[in-house]
Amino acid sequence: MKGYFRSPLTYVWSLLSTITILSWWLGTRAGSHPSGLNAISAAAVVLIACVKSRLVIRNFMEVSRAPMWLRVTSDSWLALTFGMIASFYFLSR
Amino acid sequence: MANTTNPGLRACTQGISIPGDTAHLPGDSSIWVFVIGEMVTFSCYFAAYLFDHRQLHDVFLQSQGYLSPNLGALNTLVLLTSSLFVALSVHATRAGDSGVAARFVGLGGACGAGFACIKGVEWHSELAKGFTLGTNKFFMHYYMLTGVHLFHVLLGLVFLGIMWRELSGPGSPRVRLVETGATYWHMVDFLWIIIFPLLYLLR
Numbered sequence: 317m318k319g320y321f322r323s324p325l326t327y328v329w330s331l332l333s334t335i336t337i338l339s340w341w342l343g344t345r346a347g348s349h350p351s352g353l354n355a356i357s358a359a360a361v362v363l364i365a366c367v368k369s370r371l372v373i374r375n376f377m378e379v380s381r382a383p384m385w386l387r388v389t390s391d392s393w394l395a396l397t398f399g400m401i402a403s404f405y406f407l408s409r
Numbered sequence: 410m411a412n413t414t415n416p417g418l419r420a421c422t423q424g425i426s427i428p429g430d431t432a433h434l435p436g437d438s439s440i441w442v443f444v445i446g447e448m449v450t451f452s453c454y455f456a457a458y459l460f461d462h463r464q465l466h467d468v469f470l471q472s473q474g475y476l477s478p479n480l481g482a483l484n485t486l487v488l489l490t491s492s493l494f495v496a497l498s499v500h501a502t503r504a505g506d507s508g509v510a511a512r513f514v515g516l517g518g519a520c521g522a523g524f525a526c527i528k529g530v531e532w533h534s535e536l537a538k539g540f541t542l543g544t545n546k547f548f549m550h551y552y553m554l555t556g557v558h559l560f561h562v563l564l565g566l567v568f569l570g571i572m573w574r575e576l577s578g579p580g581s582p583r584v585r586l587v588e589t590g591a592t593y594w595h596m597v598d599f600l601w602i603i604i605f606p607l608l609y610l611l612r
Contacts, residue, residue, distance in 0.1 A: 320513070323497060325500075328493075329490070329493040336482060336485050340482035340485075340610070352612040353610070362606065372489075372492060376493070377435065382432060384432070393445075393449075393452070397448075397452050401603075404456075404462065405459065407463060
């Protein structure tokens, strides 16, 4: 069972966990004020969520080895969703 | 347990391609239709949340302050860990290590159950403070988004149970069935990856 943890997936998981903690720290400590997050921290939190989603889709879901239509569909969805999140969030500030 | 002469395990640990391995759609094609449908549906939920966030910025800002980002982050780590176990179970299944794959699925399921328990603790805490679905628009979205997501987690636990049964039974497990269940579980994971910053961090 231990042999399987030498998989590149374990490194992906380590990266995902590390940037989750970074995102939590940015959102609760570093950039947080009573009036909300500062713009740089907010942008970093959105970017980290986008990177994490893509890492899961590409590596855990194995979309990196999937047919082109699925790679294009998942990347387009990520671009649209995170584009929407960033634009709504920053326009409401 | 497989040794390193096993091509499936070697491919898993070294990240190399199995000969003849080109584009591969993991799982049944119907699960991908479902996953893409869910992605679109959740995008609509996110859009509705963001629209109200823009309209009622002060209410959302104040209400978000009552949530626990610590529990949200903990749940993210728990779900990421469950996804790792489930992804490794797919590799073990392909390598012919059904017993190991079943154990990975069991660990993934345990993490999934942990996620549901933490969510229960969080909801209990919010309800104890008097925040319900009808308190304001933020809490309506909070309970709706986390509730729909939790329903997906519970459904995913059923799928993991089916995978575990397949891997624990006699004979060769159906790799496609394991891939299909894993694909669903990872979808649950990446949807939470988006819900967490939206509700807890982006204030």
